[in-house]
Amino acid sequence: MTKARTEARTRRRGGELLRSIHAAVLAELAEVGLGRLTMEGIARRAGTAKTSLYRRWASPHDVLLDAIHDEHPEEAASPAADDLRGDLLRALQQLVAWMQTPTAAAAAAIVAERKRYPELAAALYERVFDARGGRFTLTVLRHYAAHGQIDARRITPVVADIGEALVLKHALDADAPPSDEQLAAIVDEAILPAIGLGLDRPVTAR
Missing domain, CATH: 1.10.10.60 (Homeodomain-like)
Known part of the structure; x- marks a missing residue:
C-alpha cells in the first residue's frame, strides 16, 4: 500500500x-x-x-460544542445577489430543517440551562452561532447590502432577528415547524418590508 x-x-x-x-x-x-x-x-x-x-x-x-458546530448549517447567498427573496426563503428553510436535528435539540438544551452553565451558553453563541454567520438570514442580508442591493443601515439587530423569531414563535405556538407557504409569508410580510422592499418593488430599490 x-x-x-x-x-x-x-x-x-x-x-x-x-x-x-x-x-x-x-x-x-x-x-x-x-x-x-x-x-x-x-x-x-x-x-x-x-x-x-x-x-x-x-x-x-467541548465535545458537545464541536458536534453542534460541525452540523450547524451555514447560509450561502446567490453570488450575483440577484435573488433576495429566494435566498431569504432558503435561509429560513435551512433553519426549519436544522430545528428538527439532534444538534438543534442540543443547542436548545444549552440555552435552556444558560443560568446554570453561563460559560457554555456564551461559548455556544461565540463558537457556533456567531462563527456560522449569526442569525439565519443575516448572512443573506449582509451579502445583498455589500452588493448595494439594500441599505445596510436597515439591517438592525431587530431586523436580523425577525426571521428566526417568527419561525420559532410559529413552532412554539403550533408545536410544528412552519410550512414553505408560511415561511414565504414571513419573508414577504415581515423581512422584505423591514428592509424597505416588497413584492411590488424590485430588490434593487434603495
Whole structure:
C-alpha cells in the first residue's frame, strides 16, 4: 500500500471516529442531560477510549460544542445577489430543517440551562452561532447590502432577528415547524418590508 493510500485511509478512519464521537455526545446528552454528561459516557457510547477524547477535548462540553458546530448549517447567498427573496426563503428553510436535528435539540438544551452553565451558553453563541454567520438570514442580508442591493443601515439587530423569531414563535405556538407557504409569508410580510422592499418593488430599490 502506498504512502498516499495509507494516509487517505487514516484520514477516513479519523473522520469516521469523529462522526461516531459527535453522534455519541448528542445521544448521551439526550439521555442523561447536561449535568450528567461525562467523557466516560461519551467514550463508552462511541466505542472508543476516554483517553482518545482527552487528546482532543478538555471536557464533555467541548465535545458537545464541536458536534453542534460541525452540523450547524451555514447560509450561502446567490453570488450575483440577484435573488433576495429566494435566498431569504432558503435561509429560513435551512433553519426549519436544522430545528428538527439532534444538534438543534442540543443547542436548545444549552440555552435552556444558560443560568446554570453561563460559560457554555456564551461559548455556544461565540463558537457556533456567531462563527456560522449569526442569525439565519443575516448572512443573506449582509451579502445583498455589500452588493448595494439594500441599505445596510436597515439591517438592525431587530431586523436580523425577525426571521428566526417568527419561525420559532410559529413552532412554539403550533408545536410544528412552519410550512414553505408560511415561511414565504414571513419573508414577504415581515423581512422584505423591514428592509424597505416588497413584492411590488424590485430588490434593487434603495
